[in-house]
Amino acid sequence: MMATEVGMWVGSAVRTVVRWMALLLLLQCVGSHPSFTVAGEDKHVIVKIKRYFSFPNSEFRNKYGGQVDYYMSSRSCEQNGGLLTADQTPAAHESITDHLRKVRDVANQEVFTYMGGDAYYSYFWEEDPAKKCDPKVADTLLNCIFEWNQGLFAKLKRNGRGVPFFKGSLYSLAGAGRLNGYDAYWRDGYPAHGQIYLISRLDITKKEAKAAWYDGDSYARINPDTPYASFGIVCGVQDGISTSTTTMTTTKVPTTTTTLPPKVVVPWAQEHWYVILLVVLLPLIAAIALIVVICCCCCRAGDKYTRAAPMELREVSGKCGVWNPREAERRCRCV
Structure with a gap:
């Protein structure tokens, strides 16, 4: 008993x-499900920019022996208190276009800059084989998630991977497209190479032209349509996170007037379950x-x-x- x-x-x-x-x-x-994530994760987030600054192609020649790549571009921005820019709003797109026009070389008909967004995490750090992106494997290109991942964008998530803005590294893929309400400024037929770095290009032969996106390699010389001699650098100094949408104004370089929301904090219970x-x-x-x-x-x-x-x-x-x-x-x- x-x-x-x-x-x-x-x-x-x-x-x-x-x-x-x-x-x-x-x-x-x-x-932890995306539908229940904290504010700022996988949503349309805007980072305020205090100011933009830029460098011509001579920056690469004078400091890096003519080596033109993503890493040298990022280093130049960081050494001067900024980061590679995010093309996150129409206002930001206008500012990037203006600075590309400033650093143009009269000998070239186009100018390029590396951007502060890429699909690096999907390729190098993704642990799930079903979600991994590999530029050399066509079946995985839809897994390439482009993310704004510089500075405050990276701090919005625990893993630091940034905020997604575009899915797929080939324009012809079914299911490829914009994410989280961000605009896309791809040139017609792009992304065309299945590559994971984002490059902005301006045709300076056209007075009213706007910058357009290319997908490229971390080294400019790899792709024939992104000649390294035509690269400049456009940087931005981040100021804070804003949840309001930036609006265009009639001035040449629109400004953003927003207020900072409360700091994005992961709930203690979720972080220490x-x-x-x-x-x-x-x-x-x-x-x-x-x-x-x-x-x-x-x-x-x-x-x-x-x-x-x-x-x-x-x-x-x-x-x-x-x-x-x-x-x-x-x-x-x-x-």
């Missing part, structure tokens, strides 16, 4: 623990262990008394009996 009760208690406790674990895991999955799990499970496990120990002790005590009873009855039933431990034998004469 005692063993049956112990089994029932232990089974009930185990079921309770399993239910709590399932509930907490479900809450964790819901909390494992602590809650331990707080709930450890007392339950301790309670189960205590119940098992108590029940085992009770069972042993019961068995002890049960074994002792027959001996007592045998001693009482005899008329006389002597137990001599020294002789190790029992001598009893019954009348």
